[in-house]
Amino acid sequence: MSENQNTRDNRAEYRQDTVMAHEYDGIKEFDNRLPNWWMWIMWGSMIFALGYWLVFQTLHLRPESQEQFAIAQQKAQEAQLARAAAQGLDNNFLVMMSQTASKVAEGREIFVKHCVACHLDKGQGLVGPNLTDGVWIHGCEPMLMLKTVTDGVPAKGMPAWQNQLGPTRVQAVVSYVMTLKNTNVPGKAPEGQPCQF
Ligand code: HEC
Incomplete structure (x- = not known):
C-alpha cells in the first residue's frame, strides 16, 4: 500500500466518524456509530424486560x-x-x-x-x-x-x-x-x- 493510499483511507474513516465539537486538554471525542452487536443487546434486553414485566408482573400469566x-x-x-x-x-x-x-x-x-x-x-x-x-x-x-x-x-x-x-x-x-x-x-x-x- 502506498503512503498516499493510506492517507486517503484514513480520511475516509474520519469522514465516517464525526469528531465532536468539544475538546478537553487536547482530548477529542469521536461520535462513533454504536456497533450492531451492542444495539442488538440493548434492544434485545429492552424487549425481554417488557415481555418479562407483562407476563410475570402485570398480567400474571405465570407466577414469579x-x-x-x-x-x-x-x-x-x-x-x-x-x-x-x-x-x-x-x-x-x-x-x-x-x-x-x-x-x-x-x-x-x-x-x-x-x-x-x-x-x-x-x-x-x-x-x-x-x-x-x-x-x-x-x-x-x-x-x-x-x-x-x-x-x-x-x-x-x-x-x-x-x-x-x-x-x-x-x-x-x-x-x-x-x-x-x-x-x-x-x-x-x-x-x-x-x-x-
Ligand atoms: C358458646 C361459647 C363458646 C364457643 C362458641 C366456643 N367455646 Fe370453646 N369453650 C367455652 C367454654 C365456656 C370453655 C370452658 C369449658 C370448661 O370450663 O370446662 C371452652 C373451652 C375450650 C377449650 C379448652 C380450653 C382449656 O383450657 O382446656 C378449647 C380448646 C376451646 N374451647 C376451643 C374452642 C373452639 C376451637 C371453638 C370454635 C370451634 C370454641 N371453643 C367455641 C365456650 C365456647
Missing part, C-alpha cells in the same frame, strides 16, 4: 419464582400431611398440621366464624377461657384439645363441634388453636393447670 416456591412448598407440606394421616390420628399428626400454613389458615377462618364469640379474636377469652396462655383446663396436648373441641363441655357452656364442623374441620381449627398457645395475649385470667407439650 418466589410464588412458585411457595406453591411447591405448600404442596410438599400437604403431601407430607396426607402421608401422616394414613398412619392415623395422633399428636404428631396434629403438630404437623399446625405447621402447615394452608391448614392453619383454614382453621383461622373456622375460628373467626364459630369461636370468637366466646374466645375473642386473638383467643384471649371471654365466656370461654383464654387459649393463649400456658394454663389449660382440659389439657394442652393436641389430642386432648381435639377431644374438647369434638365433644365439647356442654355442662360448662363449650359446645360440641363434631356434628357442625365434621372431623377434618375440627382438626383444622385445633391446629389453629395450637398456634395460639403461649402467645400470651392479655385477657381472661388463667384457668386450669399449667401445661407443657
Whole structure:
C-alpha cells in the first residue's frame, strides 16, 4: 500500500466518524456509530424486560419464582400431611398440621366464624377461657384439645363441634388453636393447670 493510499483511507474513516465539537486538554471525542452487536443487546434486553414485566408482573400469566416456591412448598407440606394421616390420628399428626400454613389458615377462618364469640379474636377469652396462655383446663396436648373441641363441655357452656364442623374441620381449627398457645395475649385470667407439650 502506498503512503498516499493510506492517507486517503484514513480520511475516509474520519469522514465516517464525526469528531465532536468539544475538546478537553487536547482530548477529542469521536461520535462513533454504536456497533450492531451492542444495539442488538440493548434492544434485545429492552424487549425481554417488557415481555418479562407483562407476563410475570402485570398480567400474571405465570407466577414469579418466589410464588412458585411457595406453591411447591405448600404442596410438599400437604403431601407430607396426607402421608401422616394414613398412619392415623395422633399428636404428631396434629403438630404437623399446625405447621402447615394452608391448614392453619383454614382453621383461622373456622375460628373467626364459630369461636370468637366466646374466645375473642386473638383467643384471649371471654365466656370461654383464654387459649393463649400456658394454663389449660382440659389439657394442652393436641389430642386432648381435639377431644374438647369434638365433644365439647356442654355442662360448662363449650359446645360440641363434631356434628357442625365434621372431623377434618375440627382438626383444622385445633391446629389453629395450637398456634395460639403461649402467645400470651392479655385477657381472661388463667384457668386450669399449667401445661407443657
Ligand atoms: C358458646 C361459647 C363458646 C364457643 C362458641 C366456643 N367455646 Fe370453646 N369453650 C367455652 C367454654 C365456656 C370453655 C370452658 C369449658 C370448661 O370450663 O370446662 C371452652 C373451652 C375450650 C377449650 C379448652 C380450653 C382449656 O383450657 O382446656 C378449647 C380448646 C376451646 N374451647 C376451643 C374452642 C373452639 C376451637 C371453638 C370454635 C370451634 C370454641 N371453643 C367455641 C365456650 C365456647
